Each structure stands twice: as C-alpha cells, then as structure tokens.
Amino acid sequence: MSDTVVFLGPTLSRQDAGRALGAHFLPPVSQGDIISVANDRPRAIGIIDGYFQLVPAVWHKEILYALDKGIPVVGAASMGALRAAELDAFGMVGVGRIYQWYRSGFLEADDEVAVIHSPSEIGHRPLSEAMVNIRATLERAVRCNGLPTETALALLEACAATPYWQRSFDRLLADGKGLGLSDAELTALERCERVDQKKLDALEMLEWMARAPAVDAATPEFPFNRTSKFDRLMDQDTCLARNGDARITVSVLADFYRLHGQHLFPGAKSLALARAGGRASDVVDALRSEGRLDAVLSEAMARDRSDGLRPCEGDDQAVLERYCRQAGLKPDQTARDLGRTVGLDDGERFIERLHRFTFRSP
Template identity: 50%
Template structure:
C-alpha cells in the first residue's frame, strides 16, 4: 500500500483515478472517516466526494486534526472543494476551479456540487448533473456561439431553480422550450452536447490527484499547523465513537 488515501465516489471512476495516482480509493467521506484514517498514519489524504443529508458530513475538526498531525490533506471537486475553501487558511490544500470559486466567494451554495448517484456496486453512477458542470458547459456553448449569451443565461437560471436531484440537460432543454427560448438554439445545443459538455468536477478531481502525485513525489515535509488544536470534550467523544465504529 502507498499510504495515500482518497475519498472518491461519483465524480471520477476509480479506475481512472488509479491511472493518475497510486493510492487506496475509499468510498465518499462521512463523519468519523478521517478520524479513523488518522490512526493508520497516512502519508496524505485526498477528499473528492462526500456524503451529506442522510449521512453526517465529514467534520471540519477531524480534517484539522489530520493537518495538526502533519498529514497533508487535499480537497477538490465536490465535498473536498467545500471543505478546502473553508479550511485553506488552516493548511488544507485546495485544487481546481471549483475550490477557487468557493474560496473567492464566486460560489456559495453547497448545491452547486451536489448530485444524485447510484450505489457503490455500480460505481456510484451520477443520476443528475452538477450545477457547476452546467454553468461551465453553458459558458462554453456561448463562447462557441452555439447559444446566445441571453439564452445561456436563461438556461442557467432554469437549472439553478431546479432541485439538485432534478438537474439534467434534457429537463433544462424541455423547460427552456416551454418558456419560448429559440428552438434553433436549443436544437443546436442538444446536438453539440455529446462532444461539448464539460465535466468541471471530473477535471478538478484529476488535477487534485496529479497535484498530490507531484507534491508527494518531492518528499517534502508537510508544513506545520497554523493553529492550536483544542481537544474538547465533544472531540474526545467523537474519537471514542469513531473507534467503536471501526471495531
């Protein structure tokens, strides 16, 4: 084993991730997973995908614990981008356009990266489209004059108003037609999508894995923690619960 661990789900197939980095690929991160992983003294941790809603999300403090222990923690694309935007002042290493947009305040809503996905046995297939991917694809279509700026803007608004579970290009195009957007533009966009669609989350995930490979290949010690880690009663209880679940 390489000692490198990456939490991954629908953003990138594990076989593609393995071609970028020699690592152990784990299911999407949930609360307590990073605490348990720290006991194995990993060389590095990468967070791409994470659970939310029905499963408690990874706790900020467990990531801080890993950083304080000298373990480099990288984040990108989805849950990783969210946590990295929040924790980069404390040493978490964010990678990619989505992380940068959250860090700089150009994106704020968690639903921008949320998708519905299938089960682990099928490789976590995405069953909806992430808003960040839709934004990038519509922007590219406007640049390539497949869509006018106005049509692209209105389709983006339609997508944002949908619940994240219902976002998909077919649904967006049908709703666009319902409100009278130009039919020729919608048809042209539909024909362009198979080759023009851009997956920003997947692109950022690959960038993070390559960044981890370069960083670890230099064999540079992790920078010292920029904060004091407070071992509160709540933290000690979380550690005990994580240890119990690991048994």
Template identity: 40%
Template structure:
C-alpha cells in the same frame, strides 16, 4: 500512504489514480481513521451528506495538526478546502478557488444524485458547476446564443439538485416546439463539460507528486481536544474493540 476519498466525481479512480489508497466518499470519522492508518496525504473529493453525518472539520484540523497534507477539490473537498484554508488545507482546481473567493457560495452547486458503488457511481443528475462550465465554453454550437445560454442557466438554477438533468433543463427553456427541446437536450449532452472531473484529476496529480511523508513541522495553532472530539475517539475505539 496517500488516501483519496472519491466516488461519483471520478468513478474510474482505480484507473486514473494508481498507487493511491482509494476509499469511498468520506463521512464523519473517515479522515480520522485515515490519519490513524498512517496517511501522509489525504485527498478529499466526494463526501456523504443528507442521510449521514458529513466529514467533520475537526477531523481535517486533526490531520493537519499531525503533519498530514490535506487537499480538497471538485465537490465536498472544494467546500471543506474553502472552509479550512486558513488552517492549512489546500484547495485544488477551479471549483475550490471559486468557493474560496466567494464566487460560489451554495453547497448545492456541486451536489448531484448518483448510483451506489455497486453500479459504478453512475451520475443521475448534473451538478450546477458542470452546467455553468458547459455554457461558458467558447466553442458551443452556433445556436447557443448568449441569450439562450442565460435562459438555460436560469432554468437549471430553478431546479433542485436532485432534478437537474439535461432533459429537465431543456423542458424549462421556452422554445417553440418539442423538436427544438429534444435538439437542445442532445446538443447540451454532446457539449457537456465535466469541471468536477477535471478538478479531481488535478488533485490526483498533486497527490501523486507529493513526497508521501508527513511534515515534521506543526501549525502555529494548537489542536483542541474538545468533548465532542473525545466522543468521536471513544466511538472509533469501541469499533476497534468489536473486531
């Protein structure tokens, strides 16, 4: 079984990832449950945070210790892949590599507001990694000079991730009149590069190519069942008894 945790980064995952067990953005306990359910490979793209306990590094180590391949990309998956790469988690794509080599360090660079699953995970703000990727494209409209791109990026960085919309960014760029700001917003939207989606699709391809069996080999390190880990197991077992 191949389990993919994804939401706003790839809202059409059901179409783009046939054959994968698609589950919503991961929170604490979800990866453990995927291993318990029999997953041989787990792909982590999106994960909950801020209002819920995020997916725990210990769950990733547990999965790896059980021979499960764990891949991460684009969003929460890229962060966890960089943090757990020494233990065998594999980062996929440009964003994961940037966190691994230290080019990216702030977890807010991949964060964005989005609608719930019931509304198709629609994006409400733009993640900084997509904004930067947009400005680095070689074939932007002629008016996008290096100086203007630098000012757009600076404006985006000044905004909290919950406020990063193309309109808010354009409003913060010093331009002579409202008409130019409206045109800038329109051109940014038309030229937008969705780097997170690109990386998520690379992860889907890697999962699809995986044999779908757990590795018989075990890592050189030993998984430690700490008190906090046993607490999680107790909570999960209690949930099972409720149903």
C-alpha cells in the same frame, strides 16, 4: 495499502483515478472517516466526494485534526472543494476550478456540487448532473456555440430552482423549451460539448498529488483545541471496517456486541462491560486486550445488512420477538426496556441495530 488515501465516489471511476494516482481509494467521506484514516498516519489524504444529508458530513474539525498531526489534506471537485475553500487558511490544499469558484465567493451554495448516485456495488455511478457541470457547459455554449449570455443565465436560474437530484442535461433542454428558446438557441445548447468540471478537477488533484512526492503543504501553526464533542466523535465514530458504503464504527461494533456477544463469548469481561453500558471505545479496547476484536468484527461484518445510506428497517415486532427467543428475554417488554437489559438505552437505536444485524443461533 498505499500510504495515500483518497475518498472517491461518483465524480470519477476508480479505474480512471488509479491511472492518475496510486492510492488507496475509499467511498465518499462521511463523519468520523478522517479521524479513522488520520490515526493510521498516511502520507496524505485526498478528498473528492463526500456524503451529506442522509449521512452525517465530514467535520471541519476532523480535517484540522489530520493537519495538526502533520498529514497533508488535499481537496477538489465536490466535498473536497467545499472543505478546501473553508479550510485553506489552516493548511488544507485546494485544487481545481470548482475550488477556486468557492474560494473566491463566486459560488456559495453547497448543492452546486451535489448529485445522487448508485451504491458502491455498481460503482457510485452518478444519477443526476451537478450544477457546476451544467454551469461549465453553458459557459462553453456561450463561448463556442453562440448561445446568448442572457439565455445561459436564464437556464442557470431554472437549474438552480430544480432540486439537485432532478438536474440533468435532458431537464436543461426541457427548461429551454419551456422558456421559449429559439431553434438556434436550442441547437447551440444541444450541440455544445458537455463539460464534466468535477471530473476534470478530480483528475487535476490526483495528478497534482502524484507530482508532489511529499505533498509539501505549508501548514500554518494553529492551536488544535480538543473539545468534549470532538472526543465523543473519536470515541464513537472511528471506523474499524467497511462493507462497501457501510461502516462498522466503534459505537456500531459495541452495539453489535451488546446484542449478540452472549452467542460469541459468554462470560467475557468485555461483554460484561458492554452490557453494563460501558463506553464504546472502552468495550473495543477490552475486546482488543482479550484478543477477541477481530473475531467480533468479522462476525459483525458477516451479519451487517446496512448499505450505509439509510437506517435498516422492517417489521419491528417480528425482529423483537425473534431476538427475544434467541436471547431468552421476555417479549412483553418495550423496546427501550429490552435494550436496557443488554446495555443499550436508546430504544430506537436498539431496534435499528436489530434490523441491521441478523444473527441465527447455532
């Protein structure tokens, strides 16, 4: 693995990114990922893309944690530009035009960089257009194609009123026709070269990182205060392995073990701890000390049905009955009561984990 880690998604293909910087590329960053990576002490961390809305977004505190450990963190283009604009006073490095737009206060809305995209299996391909790209394209149309400034501003207003997942250049042209643009204005818009500002900024960041062997970021001294909430995040959400966009975190693995550990290591002390409701991090530590962590993690990854973007769902009653048959439990109990029998008190989480991890008895 490269000693530089970059979180990347729809902004730039991994092939293009790899040509600019030799790095270990991970899917878009989400809550807990920076902690997980920082604990491996990489040379530097780059953030381009990140999840939000459907998946908890990366915490500012995680980035401060990495900076406090002396690990440079660089951001650009998308989530990276947002977090860099918010944290550059603490030592995070921002690169590119979009970062400058947020840093100066010219942009404030998070959805300027938001897009929807395909899953990792087909390369996180963008399925909508970021408003920052539309903004940069309209700027070029004004500068190079004679589009009136007033027209560009009207189009931007229409774009801002459109949900981010529906934004596209085709939609922009349709908005132009709906606004009654003249034939000359529509021609100027159609013929304008489209600007992918996010891609340009991402490449600039990667090239900057490649040119800076030590990524010498001047990190100001600041007191990093650990809070109970941050400690809980470390205990629960540290990532142990990835299946595409899906992550096996400490808490997820502990839940898997609570559900199916009896089929793997009956009688193990780690299983007794898990089913007694022990802390997830303690369960993982116990598995590690017993030399069983890799085996449980491998089994969890083999059974994982998650795509990382939404809860696993299905016929709750059917999955409950199947699990009860396998585990020798009475099927007439509530999901909450069944969960409690294996140390998982949250009934909804119990059901979601059953849907996520299929397990067939030998």
